[in-house]
Amino acid sequence: MSIVFDRAAGYYDQTRALPPEQHREMIDALVRAGGITYDSRVLEVGIGTGRIAMSVAEHVRRLYGIDLSREMMGVLRGKLAVRGHAIDLTQANAVWLPFGDETFDVVYAVHVYHLVQSWQAALSDARRVLKPGGSFIVSFHKRQGETPNRKLRRELARLLESYGISTKRPGSQTEDEILTEMEKWNDSLRIVEASRWEQDEVPAVILDELDRQIFSETWMIPRDVMDKIMPRLRDWAEDTFGDLSRPIATEAEARWLVAQKT
Ligand SMILES: C[S@@+](CC[C@H](N)C(=O)[O-])C[C@H]1O[C@@H](n2cnc3c(N)ncnc32)[C@H](O)[C@@H]1O
Numbered sequence: 001m002s003i004v005f006d007r008a009a010g011y012y013d014q015t016r017a018l019p020p021e022q023h024r025e026m027i028d029a030l031v032r033a034g035g036i037t038y039d040s041r042v043l044e045v046g047i048g049t050g051r052i053a054m055s056v057a058e059h060v061r062r063l064y065g066i067d068l069s070r071e072m073m074g075v076l077r078g079k080l081a082v083r084g085h086a087i088d089l090t091q092a093n094a095v096w097l098p099f100g101d102e103t104f105d106v107v108y109a110v111h112v113y114h115l116v117q118s119w120q121a122a123l124s125d126a127r128r129v130l131k132p133g134g135s136f137i138v139s140f141h142k143r144q145g146e147t148p149n150r151k152l153r154r155e156l157a158r159l160l161e162s163y164g165i166s167t168k169r170p171g172s173q174t175e176d177e178i179l180t181e182m183e184k185w186n187d188s189l190r191i192v193e194a195s196r197w198e199q200d201e202v203p204a205v206i207l208d209e210l211d212r213q214i215f216s217e218t219w220m221i222p223r224d225v226m227d228k229i230m231p232r233l234r235d236w237a238e239d240t241f242g243d244l245s246r247p248i249a250t251e252a253e254a255r256w257l258v259a260q261k262t
Pocket of ligand 1: 048051068069072092095110111116
């Protein structure tokens with residue numbers, strides 16, 4: 001089982017963009033970590049709307065991408081029609097990549113394996129299509145500490161328990177779980193810091209995003225349950241944060257986990 005992202009295609013880019021400076025640092029760190037050159041064969045697993053791929057495509061002759069969601073890749077096709085990058089897109093499951101063994105110099109994925117139930121099999125298939133000496137690179141973001149976002153999502157999950165609804169993602173639960181799985185391969189593993197920045201979180205904005213159910217962990221919540229729960233979540237947020245429109249400074253960090261195949 002995986003979470004189908006078709007419903008997010010129309011708004012994904014507006015809600016998930018990194019600040020431009022951090023985006024650039026993340027791409028630069030990826031290109032450096034993978035030793036990507038113009039002739040490298042590079043695959044993005046779960047390419048989505050090309051939020052990352054459109055920038056990576058500037059560094060290679062041709063980029064390859066797979067995704068389960070036709071709608072997400074449809075948005076990317078629209079971008080490609082305007083900006084002529086060469087990206088080969090295939091609708092496929094990360095668990096069974098439609099490529100031969102040892103095809104790519106670099107395989108990378110951003111925010112995907114928490115959505116894939118057989119995530120261990122998907123990691124292993126990414127490694128299968130990698131040439132010896134090639135790099136498998138996975139986003140390794142860490143939101144620092146107890147941010148409003150984290151607290152609100154945890155409280156939402158708690159409120160949903162009485163309705164028997166779980167917001168647990170189907171795939172890997174933490175990035176550390178991915179690290180532990182990749183450690184079993186005996187490849188050379190390292191974590192590369194890409195960017196660190198401060199960002200304001202506004203509880204009212206997060207509440208609105210939760211209410212609009214734009215994050216995949218809220219997609220399974222029936223609307224009538226959401227309507228019952230949101231006033232309770234708002235009350236809790238007011239008790240916890242006070243003025244909900246007041247920005248709260250948080251620290252964010254973007255990192256890559258890099259495994260070089262032996
Ligand atoms: C959170 S989005 C990330 C998209 C892109 N990597 C980015 O960072 O903008 C997750 C993507 O993974 C895709 N996805 C989820 N499960 C998948 C699977 N089993 N195989 C391939 N793609 C999958 C979704 O369709 C979605 O496009």
